[in-house]
Amino acid sequence: MTGEWDNRPEKKTPQPGQTPRPHRPLWEDDDADARDEPRARRHTFRKNSDDGFRLPSLGNGGGKLVAWGAVAVVALWLLSGIYIVNPDEVGVVMRFGKYDRTVGPGPHYALPMPIETVFKPQVSRVLRAEISGGNRFSRRDNGPVANGIDMLTGDENIVNVQFSVQYRIKDPVLYLFNVLNPTEMVRSAAEAAMREVIGNNRIEAVITDGKLQIQNDAAVLLQSLLDSYGAGINVIAVQFQGVVPPPEVSAAFNDVTNARENKNRFINQAEAYRNELLPRARGEAAAILNDANAYKATRISQAQGDAARFEALLEQYRQAPKVTEQRLYYEAMESILRNATDKVLLDAGAAGKMLPYMALPELRQDPQKMEKR
Numbered sequence: 001m002t003g004e005w006d007n008r009p010e011k012k013t014p015q016p017g018q019t020p021r022p023h024r025p026l027w028e029d030d031d032a033d034a035r036d037e038p039r040a041r042r043h044t045f046r047k048n049s050d051d052g053f054r055l056p057s058l059g060n061g062g063g064k065l066v067a068w069g070a071v072a073v074v075a076l077w078l079l080s081g082i083y084i085v086n087p088d089e090v091g092v093v094m095r096f097g098k099y100d101r102t103v104g105p106g107p108h109y110a111l112p113m114p115i116e117t118v119f120k121p122q123v124s125r126v127l128r129a130e131i132s133g134g135n136r137f138s139r140r141d142n143g144p145v146a147n148g149i150d151m152l153t154g155d156e157n158i159v160n161v162q163f164s165v166q167y168r169i170k171d172p173v174l175y176l177f178n179v180l181n182p183t184e185m186v187r188s189a190a191e192a193a194m195r196e197v198i199g200n201n202r203i204e205a206v207i208t209d210g211k212l213q214i215q216n217d218a219a220v221l222l223q224s225l226l227d228s229y230g231a232g233i234n235v236i237a238v239q240f241q242g243v244v245p246p247p248e249v250s251a252a253f254n255d256v257t258n259a260r261e262n263k264n265r266f267i268n269q270a271e272a273y274r275n276e277l278l279p280r281a282r283g284e285a286a287a288i289l290n291d292a293n294a295y296k297a298t299r300i301s302q303a304q305g306d307a308a309r310f311e312a313l314l315e316q317y318r319q320a321p322k323v324t325e326q327r328l329y330y331e332a333m334e335s336i337l338r339n340a341t342d343k344v345l346l347d348a349g350a351a352g353k354m355l356p357y358m359a360l361p362e363l364r365q366d367p368q369k370m371e372k373r
Contacts, residue, residue, distance in 0.1 A: 081112040088124040090172050093117070099173055119176055123169045126236060129186045131194070132162040148242055151195050157203040162242040163215075165190045165222065167235050174232030182231060189229070190238065193221040203245065207253060208260055211240055 085091040091103040110116040148162030219238040245253040317324040
């Protein structure tokens with residue numbers, strides 16, 4: 001190839017008496033001898049023993065096509081910087097690998113790669129991290145138990161714990177660039193926080209009635225750890241998925257749990273009986289008090305009326321003693337004899353002239369028959 005290239009006419013040294021051939025720019029047409037040839041012949045590949053293969057010239061029309069193609073490529077490259085941030089996302093823009101700005105939801109523009117890069121983390125989505133010894137379930141004598149993590153309690157007992165953490169992105173810049181693997185960091189920090197909280201509690205509280213307080217304490221401690229790491233994460237909740245004692249003492253703990261449930265059941269029954277009995281007793285007591293108050297008011301009113309009537313009668317007696325005395329006598333006898341059916345009254349003259357006869361046995365037997373007679 002080198003020899004053939006050196007033997008080309010353009011490379012040959014001009015002989016004495018010959019004029020050297022001038023250089024031709026690459027963008028011009030073919031050599032001057034071929035300008036008068038037909039266009040079809042000038043734009044075909046030619047193979048000569050001296051020239052070898054030669055590419056056809058693009059000419060003025062080919063140069064414009066290349067320019068328009070370059071303009072189209074640049075335009076597409078610039079248009080590739082348009083992006084849209086969804087309502088549950090924020091846009092974090094990096095320029096040459098360095099944080100530049102944060103944008104909200106909506107359409108935006110960033111300089112195309114590799115100048116600027118856009119990350120769109122979902123800041124309103126609730127993320128979840130499972131903390132356990134594995135996703136498989138193992139079976140024990142008392143049923144299926146999650147393959148959790150063994151932790152030491154404050155009274156030196158061991159419990160098998162499986163729990164989950166719900167969290168949300170608080171600071172997208174810290175979440176993206178300050179932590180290499182946020183999910184694994186959350187798992188590790190949550191396990192450390194839970195171990196510390198369970199280590200401060202007894203096993204009875206961990207397994208029975210202290211779960212809610214332990215979950216809250218673990219969430220607070222986990223949040224403080226993540227803030228110290230600069231993770232940009234907000235902890236929403238820590239929830240137990242399974243807390244079981246060691247298999248060697250699981251039966252005894254089940255008995256304790258049943259006893260606690262029975263205790264709570266008896267307490268609830270007693271509370272229900274008390275809630276039923278006390279309102280009824282209060283109602284009966286209120287009714288008795290109301291009756292007593294009513295009787296009291298009645299007796300007071302009656303006594304006041306009798307006293308007022310006696311005072312009025314006393315005033316009349318002072319004005320006319322004989323008349324008042326006679327009237328009182330008649331009123332008393334009228335009230336006594338009003339309903340009497342077995343009595344016969346005779347004046348003094350009739351009683352002295354005749355022998356009174358009273359059918360006492362008949363009156364005792366049938367007072368109404370004697371009254372008809």
